[in-house]
Amino acid sequence: MVLEQIDGRRFTRRFEHRNLRGATVMVIGMARTGQAITDFLLQQGARVIAADTDHSKQGSLEERYKGQPVQFLLGPHQATEKLDLIILSPGVPCTGDFFDWVETNHIPVLGELELASRFLKRPIIAVTGTNGKTTITGMISHILVRSGYVGETAGNIGKPLASLVTEGRAESPEPLVLEVSSFQLETIQYFRPRVAIICNLAPDHLDRYATVQDYYETKSLISSNQTQEDCLWIGPGVAELCYPLTEAVIQHFGIGEHSEEGLYEIHDTVHQRIGDFIESMKIPWWKGTLIQTRLNAMAAVGAANSLGIPAFAGFNALQDYRPPRHRLEFIASVHDIACYNDSKATNVHAVCAALQSVPAPIFLIAGGRYKGDPLDPLVPLIREKVRHIYLLGESAIDFAHALSPFTEITIVRNMQEAVQRALTEQIGPATLLLSPACASWDMYQNYEQRGDDFAKAVREVAG
Numbered sequence: 001m002v003l004e005q006i007d008g009r010r011f012t013r014r015f016e017h018r019n020l021r022g023a024t025v026m027v028i029g030m031a032r033t034g035q036a037i038t039d040f041l042l043q044q045g046a047r048v049i050a051a052d053t054d055h056s057k058q059g060s061l062e063e064r065y066k067g068q069p070v071q072f073l074l075g076p077h078q079a080t081e082k083l084d085l086i087i088l089s090p091g092v093p094c095t096g097d098f099f100d101w102v103e104t105n106h107i108p109v110l111g112e113l114e115l116a117s118r119f120l121k122r123p124i125i126a127v128t129g130t131n132g133k134t135t136i137t138g139m140i141s142h143i144l145v146r147s148g149y150v151g152e153t154a155g156n157i158g159k160p161l162a163s164l165v166t167e168g169r170a171e172s173p174e175p176l177v178l179e180v181s182s183f184q185l186e187t188i189q190y191f192r193p194r195v196a197i198i199c200n201l202a203p204d205h206l207d208r209y210a211t212v213q214d215y216y217e218t219k220s221l222i223s224s225n226q227t228q229e230d231c232l233w234i235g236p237g238v239a240e241l242c243y244p245l246t247e248a249v250i251q252h253f254g255i256g257e258h259s260e261e262g263l264y265e266i267h268d269t270v271h272q273r274i275g276d277f278i279e280s281m282k283i284p285w286w287k288g289t290l291i292q293t294r295l296n297a298m299a300a301v302g303a304a305n306s307l308g309i310p311a312f313a314g315f316n317a318l319q320d321y322r323p324p325r326h327r328l329e330f331i332a333s334v335h336d337i338a339c340y341n342d343s344k345a346t347n348v349h350a351v352c353a354a355l356q357s358v359p360a361p362i363f364l365i366a367g368g369r370y371k372g373d374p375l376d377p378l379v380p381l382i383r384e385k386v387r388h389i390y391l392l393g394e395s396a397i398d399f400a401h402a403l404s405p406f407t408e409i410t411i412v413r414n415m416q417e418a419v420q421r422a423l424t425e426q427i428g429p430a431t432l433l434l435s436p437a438c439a440s441w442d443m444y445q446n447y448e449q450r451g452d453d454f455a456k457a458v459r460e461v462a463g
Helices: 002-009 032-043 055-064 097-104 112-117 133-146 161-166 212-223 291-306 311-320 348-357 378-385 396-403 415-425 447-462
Strands: 024-028 047-052 070-074 085-088 109-111 124-128 152-155 176-179 195-198 231-234 249-255 262-266 269-274 277-282 329-334 337-341 362-366 386-391 408-411 430-434
Touching (some): 024 032, 055 070, 109 112, 133 176, 133 311, 152 161, 249 291, 269 311, 277 311, 329 447, 337 447, 348 362, 348 378, 362 415, 386 396, 415 447
Parallel strands (some): 024 047, 047 070, 085 109, 124 176, 195 231, 231 249, 337 430, 362 430
Antiparallel strands (some): 269 277, 329 337
């Protein structure tokens, strides 16, 4: 099984206990999640060794935990006194001599998700996948709020899960919606959501995983502890890439006819298949929405339906939902060219989804710090829908060599030049799409700053 393969590679020792009083626990990574873990461990009566490679955090951490049983190890990870447990922050890769020492000494390793979930007594909806996690998590929360629940989110967005336990919100009938990354799933042992979603799978994080299949199998761990009482929703193509090993009831969602149980859309009508019974629903706001929006909505409605909320009520609740920024965000129409900010699209799969969603002809702005996933899936869509690509950032020359046989290419110096040229040299009706297929760190602090720069440039041209 996948879980055994991952544990066998690194973490063979399981941690079975819940009582942490008197335990010595090392927390690796002392950013927001690491501090939430430390607060939780101190509340549980543990002694904490706070480790981080960044020396500059020393002063603020010492001030925060003054007078408490916290020892600081800042700099390269190093072996220390007898440890009962190690807790990893999500971004910490489990590689190097230190983790060899951890495995040799049979020290159990958990992530924040696994540890905190052991103290939760709430229905959990957990969302993972390569793209769309944040939007689907927000949609589920929105449906829950419209259905009389609080609609609280946590995990990879919102508060760390450990904070909810520390704040006394661990026990409640209120569902908790979690966005879950592959990094968080690497260290689960018993984590079991009532409802799970794997919305899609595509190559990503290949700088962390040995193969793309390792990445897919890590994603599938979200359902590895589910039972027949639980439900797993999977999106288009997931089963073909990595069929989940689970006892959960599997439901599907997608565009086009389906023989499996779940939700699917054909010609603006949504159908729900339950066994041999099919219910058809006309959704008032559905026609004309982007394909990716439809897929995200079906995933969210399906998850809520698994908690007892009727599908039609879920779709109705989403009619006033507004997606997070930088995810196919409509900015303005300039010279009859509709401008979309999809700065969050940092991998090829996300760009493919965007190209499928918006109408042709498309003028595409792409480039940045390349993450290594193959560009081949873009080729058919570029041939079919993209009239011109404006490339910027570190990857511009490499992308130009790879994509120039399929459409017109212009390398630009910055976002302002890309937008200015696209909106003044081209004639609408058309679509201008920022969907970079790259990280932003070569030119920006984050993808949000990149998206804001795009929106600003569009509005400057619009006047």
